[in-house]
Amino acid sequence: MHSRDVRPPPIAAPPDPLPALLQQAIDQAFNAVMITDAGETDHRIVYANPALCRMTGYALHELLGRDPRMLQGPQTSAQVIAELRSCLADGRFFKGSTFNYRKDGSPYLLEWNISAVRDASGRITHFVSVQHDLSALATAQDAAAVFARALDAAEDGVLICNPQGIIEFANRGYEKITGFSPVEILGHKPSIAQSGQHSPDFYATMWKRLQQGLPFRSVFINRRKDGTEVHCEESITPLHNLQGELTHYVSILRDITARVMADQAFREQLQYDSLTGALTRSSGSLHLESAVAQARARGAALSLALLDIDHFKQVNDSFGHPTGDKVLAKVASTIASCLRSDDKIIRWGGEEFLLVMPGCDASSAVATLERCRRSVQQACDGLLPLSVTLSAGVGQVAPEQVLSDAIERIDQALYRAKQAGRNQIQTAEP
Numbered sequence: 001m002h003s004r005d006v007r008p009p010p011i012a013a014p015p016d017p018l019p020a021l022l023q024q025a026i027d028q029a030f031n032a033v034m035i036t037d038a039g040e041t042d043h044r045i046v047y048a049n050p051a052l053c054r055m056t057g058y059a060l061h062e063l064l065g066r067d068p069r070m071l072q073g074p075q076t077s078a079q080v081i082a083e084l085r086s087c088l089a090d091g092r093f094f095k096g097s098t099f100n101y102r103k104d105g106s107p108y109l110l111e112w113n114i115s116a117v118r119d120a121s122g123r124i125t126h127f128v129s130v131q132h133d134l135s136a137l138a139t140a141q142d143a144a145a146v147f148a149r150a151l152d153a154a155e156d157g158v159l160i161c162n163p164q165g166i167i168e169f170a171n172r173g174y175e176k177i178t179g180f181s182p183v184e185i186l187g188h189k190p191s192i193a194q195s196g197q198h199s200p201d202f203y204a205t206m207w208k209r210l211q212q213g214l215p216f217r218s219v220f221i222n223r224r225k226d227g228t229e230v231h232c233e234e235s236i237t238p239l240h241n242l243q244g245e246l247t248h249y250v251s252i253l254r255d256i257t258a259r260v261m262a263d264q265a266f267r268e269q270l271q272y273d274s275l276t277g278a279l280t281r282s283s284g285s286l287h288l289e290s291a292v293a294q295a296r297a298r299g300a301a302l303s304l305a306l307l308d309i310d311h312f313k314q315v316n317d318s319f320g321h322p323t324g325d326k327v328l329a330k331v332a333s334t335i336a337s338c339l340r341s342d343d344k345i346i347r348w349g350g351e352e353f354l355l356v357m358p359g360c361d362a363s364s365a366v367a368t369l370e371r372c373r374r375s376v377q378q379a380c381d382g383l384l385p386l387s388v389t390l391s392a393g394v395g396q397v398a399p400e401q402v403l404s405d406a407i408e409r410i411d412q413a414l415y416r417a418k419q420a421g422r423n424q425i426q427t428a429e430p
């Protein structure tokens, strides 16, 4: 067989006469079609196409000759039917929607329009109605309503923004977390709850990911309507339609403020020594390093001091460990009361404290230490039958000095203070 012999199939000739074509078209139409006569009091079904039979579940012979009212039921709107009758009585076009009932008794949501059919003299002889089953749409709307209710019932906050970042939906969870009701924030941007705690870099990273079509997850510190801060674990996901166009951003927020606060409290607990309230040696060391780095960066003075309670073993041995504890706590609180707010006190050893004094040169550090020494002696006066005194070594950290060297020299100064009879301050060799 040669390809050039292949000819297109002949085009089917239109059925003749035209009414046959119309019959075929209506029989095969997707929409349900019904024709009734235009009786004085009631209307009889004279035609129903297969789509209408499928929609109602009735066979054609069960419909023919019957009144379309056979399809109505309890949920059929009397108001819509009254409107329909009035339109038909006047020969006007009707369009409406209500529930009708299938043969098996199940309701379906129907949208239909009815036109009068007139003969050559203009007399209405029939009505033709084209009907459309909206049940699937109604189910989808029901499903959308269920989703909306589910979103509102969720504990987590949900925000939906358009591509310009304008809030189009906020659930009750968002209101619970931030205090902003949906009415208050619809049409605004989520920045309405911004706390100012994040850097421009944070937002730049966020937008970069979102513009790449990727979700962004992080802990956001937001500001509630009442001005307090709320920590939220938040994910923002860009949504695209089938054409790949960005349609929305969906944010889901979980309030983790209680957890963050508990973590902070726990970290603070670890940071501070429970007996004396001073920084622990490990957290104090971090603070010390950053104080040195800051002093160097700013070219500012920084002084350190090591203080040690004199003959403390004797306190424990003579009056017991619990009394020793009370003395330790009293000494620490008295030292702290002699310091400026920027100064830090670290429990460096059992009865030894390290003071970090930023912006303080050697001579003012000595003055501070003298104040501590005298205050401790006075504060503990009468606490025990013996006097509680301190010895200390103090020194300013030179700009290029290695921190451990500086501490070593201050420790040597403390040793000299002990050797020289205690209850005194010695300055570290430069």
Ligand SMILES: Nc1nc2c(ncn2[C@@H]2O[C@H](COP(=O)(O)OP(=O)(O)OP(=O)(O)O)[C@@H](O)[C@H]2O)c(=O)[nH]1
Pocket: 275, 308, 309, 310, 311, 312, 313, 314, 316, 320, 321, 322, 323, 324, 325, 328, 349, 350, 351, 418, 422
């Ligand atoms: N009550 C109590 N005692 C502590 C604590 N930590 C360390 N000590 C005691 O502090 C004492 C330190 O003793 P030493 O290092 O001999 O020093 P000192 O008796 O103060 O003598 P000098 O420092 O030379 O004046 C020891 O008896 C430790 O048991 C504490 O948390 N509570």
